[in-house]
Amino acid sequence: MFKNLTRRETLLGLGAIAISAFAPARARAVTIARLGAREIISFSDGIVSVPAGLVARDRAAEELAATLRAGGFPADVNRMPLNVTAIRDGDSLMFMDCGAGARFLEGSGKLAAALEEAGIDRAKVNRVLFTHAHADHLWGAMDEFDEPLFPNARWAIPLAERDFWMDKNVLQKLPEAFHMMAAGAQRVIGQLGDRLETFRPGEEVAPGVSALDTGGHTPGHVSFELRSGSESLIVLGDALTHPLVSFAHPGWMPASDQEGERAVATRRKLLDRLASEKLRVIGYHLPGAGAGQVERKDSAFRFIPA
Numbered sequence: 554m555f556k557n558l559t560r561r562e563t564l565l566g567l568g569a570i571a572i573s574a575f576a577p578a579r580a581r582a583v584t585i586a587r588l589g590a591r592e593i594i595s596f597s598d599g600i601v602s603v604p605a606g607l608v609a610r611d612r613a614a615e616e617l618a619a620t621l622r623a624g625g626f627p628a629d630v631n632r633m634p635l636n637v638t639a640i641r642d643g644d645s646l647m648f649m650d651c652g653a654g655a656r657f658l659e660g661s662g663k664l665a666a667a668l669e670e671a672g673i674d675r676a677k678v679n680r681v682l683f684t685h686a687h688a689d690h691l692w693g694a695m696d697e698f699d700e701p702l703f704p705n706a707r708w709a710i711p712l713a714e715r716d717f718w719m720d721k722n723v724l725q726k727l728p729e730a731f732h733m734m735a736a737g738a739q740r741v742i743g744q745l746g747d748r749l750e751t752f753r754p755g756e757e758v759a760p761g762v763s764a765l766d767t768g769g770h771t772p773g774h775v776s777f778e779l780r781s782g783s784e785s786l787i788v789l790g791d792a793l794t795h796p797l798v799s800f801a802h803p804g805w806m807p808a809s810d811q812e813g814e815r816a817v818a819t820r821r822k823l824l825d826r827l828a829s830e831k832l833r834v835i836g837y838h839l840p841g842a843g844a845g846q847v848e849r850k851d852s853a854f855r856f857i858p859a
């Protein structure tokens with residue numbers, strides 16, 4: 554848990570709500586797909602509970618609550634799973650994002666336990682790619698002793714993302730509610746130091762893995778496209794975060810999207826492609842282990858869990 558949460562931070566979703574009794578359980582490590590010789594595994598970093606109002610900051614509370622209720626979701630609390638995707642390819646094990654670590658919200662920071670339970674030797678993880686530098690994706694990179702969770706890995710983050718957060722004037726570019734995110738990003742990126750490389754959207758960042766520009770949630774946010782022959786699977790990061798609202802109302806603006814208009818444009822374009830090409834997706838905050846597909850519904854879309 555954070556110490557000294559301000560009310561604004563609480564409103565932005567950094568504050569936990571003491572309702573987690575109904576959080577659906579999932580296995581901590583699940584094989585969710587195979588792509589050629591590669592095994593795609595989803596590890597759970599836990600589940601956090603944040604105010605449901607954060608799902609759409611640009612909607613009236615009653616409209617959002619009614620939409621959530623009609624879709625079978627609680628109108629007061631949003632229980633968000635944290636799904637960390639890994640790719641096993643022979644001896645190579647690569648992670649996409651790293652969980653929240655010990656300093657974020659109650660319910661998160663369980664990746665290390667999930668790895669241990671699955672018998673994963675952390676020293677054998679050779680690569681980590683970040684979608685963006687928000688706390689729940691980045692802070693788990695360092696363990697409770699401030700040592701890298703994966704001691705022998707090469708790490709990489711989008712160049713635009715690193716540059717945004719490491720700018721010495723970053724606080725002036727952000728509302729106060731994001732200042733703790735910025736402090737954490739600077740801390741962890743600084744601790745990773747020379748171990749952290751950068752890449753740009755469009756680059757092949759690992760064999761069969763390319764970075765897609767899905768900016769808007771953060772300035773440098775990317776998703777990853779995994780390909781094998783004609784098969785493709787997209788690791789979304791936070792381009793689509795809510796199983797109902799992100800799909801049925803892609804124009805609504807989550808409080809966690811730093812560039813609202815750009816995030817909306819990104820979502821519309823991405824959803825159109827995902828539905829047209831019937832691609833498999835894995836969402837960091839989508840339910841279960843985050844895997845599913847996208848279908849068109851009425852004038853928008855819906856998420857079909859795998």
Ligand SMILES: [Zn+2]
Pocket residue numbers: 687689690791837838
């Ligand atoms: Zn997230």
